[in-house]
Amino acid sequence: MSVRKAILPDAGQIDRLIRAHTTDGTLLPRTMTEICADIRDFVVAEIDGKIVGCGALHLYGMHLAEIRSINVLDEYRGRKLGVYIVNALMEEAKHQHVTCVCLFTRVPEFFGSLGFREADRDRLPDKVYKDCMKCPRNQACDEIAMYRGELPRLSSLPKGYRPSDIVRIAPVST
């Protein structure tokens, strides 16, 4: 088994892996165009030449990066591949001198066991601005924001922007 940086020929398999988890909202959809454009964000887990998992690190700046699109094929779960993928992405964050890595998830136990802690979404406005505005669940999000490192004091958003202007972040009852 190896975890390596993705290259463009992996894009099709990455697309299939992500697609399997977008219908139920576990992962945000990514088009092939986005996957290709962001291919350098991705790492893939490979066993005997088969890609069985992937994950990506999106860089906002030295103040923040985000782990996203992480998943492992059902039949390969429970073999620590998820841990290896997170570790590879954290290594990349370190290499880039990033001081905080965040993610939004429905599996906080998995990330909690890797040292991530829960955060208030207002502390991660770059992420909220990038994804939540266009997410169909933005008014009823059931994901937990988590981070490792030092919560950012900076944001790359325009001056005067407040996340609460854009998206209500508390879950609403239906």
Ligand SMILES: CC(C)(COP(=O)(O)OP(=O)(O)OC[C@H]1O[C@@H](n2cnc3c(N)ncnc32)[C@H](O)[C@@H]1OP(=O)(O)O)[C@@H](O)C(=O)NCCC(=O)NCCS
């Ligand atoms: C989350 C996911 C990537 C974990 O991958 P994995 O290779 O099965 O996980 P690992 O084998 O590395 O598990 C490491 C530890 O986390 C625990 N864990 C794994 N998945 C878990 C889950 N869904 N809920 C709670 N704990 C979990 C394992 O039990 C293991 O604990 P242990 O060390 O005490 O045995 C995988 O379950 C997956 O692809 N899920 C669907 C997509 C998804 O939810 N991605 C996260 C989006 S933010």
